[in-house]
Amino acid sequence: MKRVFLAILFIGFSAIFLNSCQNKPKETKIKYAFLFIGDGMGQAQINTAQAYEMAINQKIGFKPLTFTQFPSMGWVTTYANNRFITGSAAAGTALATGYKTNIGRISMNPDGTEPFESIAEWAKKQGLKTGIISSVSIDHATPAVFYAHQPSRGNYFEIGLDLAASDIDFFGGGGFVIPMKVINGDTIRIIKRAIENGFTFVNTLEDFKALKPGTGKVLAIAPRLAADAAMPYMIDGNEGNPSLADFTQKAIDLLQDGSGFFMMVEGGKIDWAGHGNDAATNIMETLAFDEAIA
Secondary structure: OHHHHHHHHHHHHHHHHHHHHHOOOOOOOOOEEEEEEEOOOOHHHHHHHHHHHHHOOOOOOOOOOOHHHOOOOOOOOOOOOOOOOOOHHHHHHHHHHOOOOOOOOEOEOOOOOOEOOOHHHHHHHOOOEEEEEEOOOOOOHHHHOOOOOEOOOOOHHHHHHHHHHOOOOEEEEOOOOOOEEEEOOEEEEHHHHHHHOOOEEEOOHHHHHHOOOOOOOEEEEOOOOOOOOOOOOHHHOOOOOOOHHHHHHHHHHHHOOOOOEEEEEEEOHHHHHHHOOOHHHHHHHHHHHHHHHO
16 A cells, blocks of 8 residues: 555656656746836836826826735835945845945945946846936936945046946936046046947937937937926926936837847936825926836
């Protein structure tokens, strides 16, 4: 009886093994990877935007946003290495590299002495194209962690130089907080450095629309910027500017030829509106972010 049981057990496991081999799905290679970051966006901001979408139609409830209808969701811890309440640099570094770090570090270890490789840099090594887009200045903490390595998020000029020297294929959105600096009597301009490194620079709506596949590396800055080098708040009007959704679509058009791409898109002014306790502006920024995803 024991031998019969063992034989049946073996046959059972063999059948399971063979079945698992036969039904094993073919390995598929992901060609296009998007990382959308709503900076400062939590459930409260999402719910408020969804309630607003219903209220303007004189209805009660929540109108689902694009990303709230995704098949999966999860919760994560966000504390930094040295502080419970995180900041954009530390949180962005965790998202971009997989490592927690200290407040203010831009893709560097906690003591600011060693760089962490970002997913965008890794993707380039795998032969993928890469794009970085943000509604705030392109040298701000969240976009910066994908291409720069600095001990302080306040090193705006140095972050800009890292951008100019990078191999990222597409930058789009806001401009530079410190676009130039005089060092030892020489005026160093970040955009000029980027052009020298092979970037095509555009900052008019006409030139932006005219960008075609095959252009090469692109640095596209919105024609109209706020005083902080960010794109204007959507609630204030965006006439003459590409929207966050426009930048995203243009990057897709330019990068989709080839072996694939990695793209990060940040709705950065959701956070700024939150800091300003401006609910109406926060709603508009959240909806603009959702439009980029849609």
